[in-house]
Amino acid sequence: MDYFYEHYVTLILTAIYVGGCLYIGWYFKKKASEGVEGFYVAKREIPGWVISLAFFSTSASTNTYIGQAGKSFELGLSWAWMGFIWTFFCVISWQLLGPKMRFQTARLKSFTIPDYFHLRYKSSLAQTIRVLSAVIILFATLWYMVGIAKGCAHVLTSVLDIPYEYGSFAIIAVTCAYTIWGGMYSVLWTDAIQGIIMFGVAILMLAIPFMYVGGVDNLFEVVSNTDHLSKAGVPINSGLVTxxxxxxxxxxxxIGLSVGMKQISEPKNLIRFYSVNNTKSMRFAMIWTPVFLGISLVCVMGLGALVHGMATPEEANYLINHTDEVIGFMLDKFDNKLVSGICVAGLFAAGxxxxxxxxxxxxTAFVKDIWHVAKPMQESKIIPRTKWFMAIYCLFVFLLTLYPIAGIVELTAFAGAVFAASFFPAIFGGLYLKWGTDMGALASMVVGMLTNIVWRFVFRFNYESLKDVHEIIPAFLLSMLTYVVVSRLSKARKPDKAHLDHVFGK
Structure with a gap:
């Protein structure tokens, strides 16, 4: 009873939010089960405002609201520049990729990013590209999901005293349930609601340090002259604001490139373009998605630096080495049941x-782009098998969440780097370059994937001069160069004119 009295507001608000997500998944259960197109891309009938909010909410995840926000506790307000980089790539994604991807995927009857590669490049080698890209998805999203679940679990531990392992299981299990029930319908409609909540919570969280310290002037005075120690053990002084x-x-x-470029290369973002219902909706989303994302990022990216104004030297010494726990600490220290309840619901929404x-x-990647390619199955079996694999994969992610190998920022940045270097050249070439070939796409994927892994585990952390050179930089450059060079050298392999005319709309 004492526990419930202390946390009842947060528990009730969180329960309402979780119940709403589960209801939406159940509501769309029948509609999503009517066919593969319904479950995978919501029959391409979702309005623009839903797509816009869904794109924003899935781009600004736990990585942003907990991992990135907390990272500025260690690195200062300079970290807020990340928000400008992300917003820039959001604009690029909607202006450069969105309209053409919606047009081409509808013409090709593509349901996934891997099958887009297969249908666009149209060859036996393109089938290999499809399978390889599905394997990359399974590999890269694993670390991304671990990072998200880890962040949500830390917040539940800090605010509600829920053991870490219970919190990570709850976030994964609830999300898995409504996604299995309603497919892409429930994903997009819950994302839209989550986007509204996240937008408001970003503004609310920014206000917390100012309210706690007593105003803008007081907070910046404290933050600009803090006596807290940096991770290296030296006084920070004015470092937070310099x-x-x-x-x-x-x-x-x-880090900004690796995470920001996910918006122009990661399947979970690009698949939104498949579901937009018409050109008018696309234009709405092109304008408003960067606005939603940009304002939210301005609010949260430098938040951790401001939390120094709420922490004692002892607390700061701990948090500087555990930045994933900064936002949970902030909510616990502010100690307002209503604010904590709203913010926890928002952080749940982000995750x-x-x-x-x-x-x-x-x-979809495993069942339709690996299993179905290797051993074609009846369409009636695709959705049930997709649901079973989703459940099994989520269980595996939960087990990895118990023993995460890195912090949220590094986990999600590595996943973003893999997607950007492996997928963007083949996607951009498919949408814009008629002379792009299957050989160029395959070679760029292999080079991008291998460069990411080799640079991170062989060079970056073994040479002091390279530790700040993130793997996305060499991997992306080499991958793009590979696509152009190999496509030019294999120009005889480009699809025939009739196919290209169909893809590009002639």
């Missing part, structure tokens, strides 16, 4: 919006 003093711009650029998106992506 650009580049606590972190190099090269590191900011690397669940991205988890749902990747859960359905990994299910």
């Amino acid at each position: 650009f580049g003093e606590l972190v190099s711009f090269l590191y900011i650029l690397g 669940m919006s991205s988890l749902a998106s990747v859960i359905i992506i990994i299910g």
Whole structure:
């Protein structure tokens, strides 16, 4: 009874939010089960405002609201530049990729990113590309999902005293349930609701340090002259507000590119373009999605630096080495039941919006782009098998969440780097370059994947001069160069004119 009295507001608000997500999944259960197109891409009938909010909410996940926000506790307000990089790539995604991807995927009757490669490049080798890209999805999203679940679990531990393992299981299980029930319908409609909640929570969380300390002037006075120690054990002083003093711009650029470029390459973002119902809706989303994302990122990216104004030196010494726990600490220290309840619901929304998106992506990638390619099955079996694989994969993610190998920022940045270097050249080439070939796409995927792994585990952390050079930089450059060079050298392999005319709309 004492526990319930202390946390009842947060528990009730969280229960209402979770119940709403489960209801939406159940509501769309029948509609999503009517066919593969319904379960995978919601029959391409979703209005623009839903797609816009869904894209925003899945782009700004737990990685943003907990991992990235907390990271600025260590690296200062310089980290807020990440928000500008992300917003730039959001604009690029909607202006450069969105309209053409919606047009081409509808013409080709594509339901997944891997089958887009197969249908666009149209060859026996393109089938290999489809399977390889599905394997990359299964590999990269694993670390992304672990990072998201880890962040939500830490918040539940800090605010509700729920053991870490119970919190991670809850976030994964609830999201898995409504995604399995309603497919892409439930993913997009819950994401839209989650986007509304997340937008408001971003503004609310920014206000907390100012309210706690007593105003803008007081907070910036404390933050600008803090006596807290940096991770290296030296006084921070004015480092929190001085650009580049606590972190190099090269590191900011690397992480910003790797996470920001997911918006132009990651399947969970790109698949939204498949479901837009018409051109008018696309135009609405092109304008408003960057607005939703940009304002939210401005609010949360530098939040951790401001939390120094709420922490004692002893608390700061702990948090500087555990930045994934900063936001949970902030809510616990502020100690307002209503604010905590609203924010926890918002942080749940941030995690669940991205988890749902990747859960359905990994299910479709394995069943339709690996299993179905290797051993074709009746369409009636595709959806049930997709659901079973989603459940099994989520259980595996939960087990990995118990023993995460890195912090949220690094986990999600690595996943973003893999997607950007492996997928973007083949996607951009498919949408814009008629001379792009299957050989170029395959070679760029292999080079992008291998460069990411080799640079991270062989060079980056074994040479001091390279530690701030994120793997996305060499991997993306080499991957793009590979696509162009190999496509030019294999120009005889481009699809025939009739196919290209169909793809490009002639």
